[in-house]
Amino acid sequence: MLAWNHSKKEFMQIIKDRQLVENTWTFVADDNPLPENGDITVTLARWLTDKEQLLKRSSQTGVRLIPSDQIEPLTNDLSKIGVIELNFPIFGDGRLFSQARLLRSRDGYQGEIRAVGDYLPDQVFYLARVGVNAFEFSDPNHIQEALAAMNNFSVRYQASTN
């Protein structure tokens, strides 16, 4: 079964803009072929090498970033990117927080920024404040916790993305 064949994922819900919505995106790993249809995300490296081919597809393309990615080569492509996923290898890697902040405030990216991978519902308050507006969890129990955690604090000392 190819990674993009997400028949199992059809019922998977994510949080987007504080609402539960159905996930329509599938990540395609570098060693898998591109599917003909469906919205997909790819690694930054694949985007940078296969950009033209990706844009010829009829569906949207997004980019899945990891903490060590340099996001600057992406700056001029942002209008073509449907979603940016921030993939946490471990929840304590805070580089993705700065990447989100830079994508929003420096690069003016207005599309969806989604947290994926190994992170905690306890982090969504912080993530939402740096510009992440969508949250995907592999554990469905985390979704309700995350929705609640967004309201953990009503006070904000810093000017940030929101």
Add this chain to the structure above:
Amino acid sequence: MYQYNKQDQTLIEERVNEFRGQTQRFLSGELGPDQFRALRLMNGLYVQTHAPMLRVAVPYGLLSSKQLRKLASVARDYDRGYCHFTTRQNVQYNWPELSRVPDLLAELATVQMHAIQTSGNCLRNTTSDPLAGICKDEIEDPRPYCEIIRQWTTLHPEFAFLPRKFKIAVSGATHDRAAVQFHDIGVYLVKNEAGEIGFRILAGGGLGRTPIIGQTVRPFLEKQHLLSYLEAILRVYNLFGRRDNKYKARIKILVKETGLEKFTAMVEKEWLRIKEDMILSNERIEEIKAQFLPPAYDPSAADDNALTAQLADNTDFAKWFKYNTVEHKIAGYRGVYVSLKAPDSPPGDMTDKQLEAVADLADQFSFGEIRSTHRQNLVLADVKQADLFTVWQQLNAIKLATPNIGTVTDMICCPGLDFCSLANAGSIGVAKELNEALDDLDYIHDIGDIKINMSGCMNGCAHQSVGHIGILGVDKHGEEWYQITLGGSSENEAAIGERLGPSVPKDQITSTITTILDVYIKQRLEDEAFLETVKRVGLEPFKERVYANH
């Protein structure tokens, strides 16, 4: 001192609620130990040898008498009747029960206290000069800027998961009493050639395993840019600081490996981009400054005639006055050090009764405020000279008047093996033994200004590498040994101590220190201080005597 507004209060209460939920999830097995670890650390909770250790924040070392009384009741109700003051001016409890920590935090919140970001890889408590606002050598009171930084750091959404912990210190005086050069970011208030006051910003200082002196990244920063500059440094660090090795993850390693010039260029590039959007307005500064106005000093305080006679009549009082009080910018007032270095109690520890007694003294004689110091003592900052004798008597009655501030027995010491799971050595036991050997006050006073810092392991919580004499506990095949350094300093002429030679076994540490003191007394010229003698003669004369029989 700064009083919380409704927003400040709401935030710490919300934090208590959040932590209550996290603790419940952990206790019910919903949250794994590693996940809970990161979350509890950001709330000051460690798991130690015997029980969790909770570190409570004392922003820039400032406490009200009400807060001190709360620390006392918490010590009684949740701990074993005492607490410990740290080198970062904070307070630690060593015996709270995990399930009761949320209640403990809720109690602290009733007096505007919390444990937010007192540990973990995040922005920590900002520290400052314990004599801020009263010392004569001050360019400007640093505390309003500390408070501005406190608010900015609290729950900063972007910098909650840094490569490693991050510490900021601010000093407003010409004499550095806050070890500013050994912080991740050091901030000095300075005056430029035009006479304007701004900040000199240092980065990349730090102690621990690899002590490094911070370097200047910006010699003069206008006040309005304080937060944008800090934000630029933190963003560069968050993105580029090493995360592959926790011992190389502090900003000092990033600055060292990148090079000061390149690092500064990276910071400045980011700063230029964001600075206009992050202006710290003059109104905002003034608003915070208004919360640090001087207290209502008695204009006739200097008219008192009794002090001179009291000093002449009572040599014990005179000794205490000489060592444990400092001059004050207002005539007729002194700053009073409350020594937490009594010979028979662990350095920095206080009992509930002592905390309450000091709170009473503060209310009666020092405008209800208390400061904690980097060297693990307290300060009553505004005592009238006419009240000094009474204050001394009362402090003496509760064993808080040992006249040893700045002397050999005013040691900085970590909790060591007795409490800490990282320690190799029982620092408290060694401190006790040293105190027993150095029981002659006249001898101690003759030795004069000397700073001994002792850490139980190379994490260096007690800053041994910047002690005039540094003592570091090391493990040799399961035995406690001690490595000694000489010549360190965390003050203006910052220096990292040099290793004297091979480490010494536990049963020789006290005799080694007394030998070092003896060499100093023989080598010194007139009233030369220990550090000056070490600088002048070098380590050789010390080595010769210490290792004479090896």
